[in-house]
Each structure stands twice: as structure tokens, then as C-alpha cells.
Amino acid sequence: QVQLDESGGGLVQAGGSLRLSCAASGRTFSINTMGWFRQAPGKEREFVAAKMWTGGTSYADSVKGRFTISRDNAKNTVYLQMNNLKPEDTAVYYCAAKGGIGTIMLARNYDSWGQGTQVTVSS
Numbered sequence: 001q002v003q004l005d006e007s008g009g010g011l012v013q014a015g016g017s018l019r020l021s022c023a024a025s026g027r028t029f030s031i032n033t034m035g036w037f038r039q040a041p042g043k044e045r046e047f048v049a050a051k052m053w054t055g056g057t058s059y060a061d062s063v064k065g066r067f068t069i070s071r072d073n074a075k076n077t078v079y080l081q082m083n084n085l086k087p088e089d090t091a092v093y094y095c096a097a098k099g100g101i102g103t104i105m106l107a108r109n110y111d112s113w114g115q116g117t118q119v120t121v122s123s
Contacts, residue, residue: 002026002030002097004023004095004096004113005114007023008021009119012120012121012122014121015084017081020082022036022078023076033099034051034071034095035051035069036048036094036095037096038089038094045094045107047105048093049069050069051071052104058104060105062088067083085121086121087122092116
């Protein structure tokens, strides 16, 4: 079992920045990718960004150039730096971890999920 603990959400004005953190514990040796997804009211959960333990990263087109995912190996923590936030970024953001095969952009391929943290961007 892998446990994920998220933090860093909040309320920010458009154009502002936030940094989300996700600390993993438990069977962390089983992880090969950690990612961030988000879900706005009335919408499906969507992929935001992922960090592979091989070093690769992937981003949704809607956040490219604004969001950066990074990892602190020593702390088993993944960060999502969000800059130039827009009202359409408002959502609950979820951290997720996977250890098996399968595309990193599909939520169903992830084994463990955090509780979610609210990000609200005002116009």
C-alpha cells in the first residue's frame, strides 16, 4: 500500500501562483510514476501532469508552459508548481501513484490516490 498526503491548495487571483506537494509513504519502492489530476464541478477527472521515475515528464496541453512537476527523491515527494493561474484551473487536485504499465495519462492506471486539495482561482 502507498499512502499519499497532499498539501498546498488555496485561493489565488488570476495570474498568481501556487505550489502543491504530495508526500508518498508506505511501499514507495513500488512506484514508477506519480501524477496530478484535477476535477472541476460537473466534469470528469482529467490528467494534468506526471513525473516518471526514469526522469520523463508529461503535461496536459492546457497547462504546458505554466505548470511544472518535479520530484524530491530523498523526501518521496512530488511537487506541482502552478504559475499564471487562470479561473479555468479551479478544481480539486489529486495526487496519484502507479507502479504498473499503461499510459500515464489515464486515471484508471493509477493505484493510489490522495484525498485531494482545492485550488480556486478568482478572476
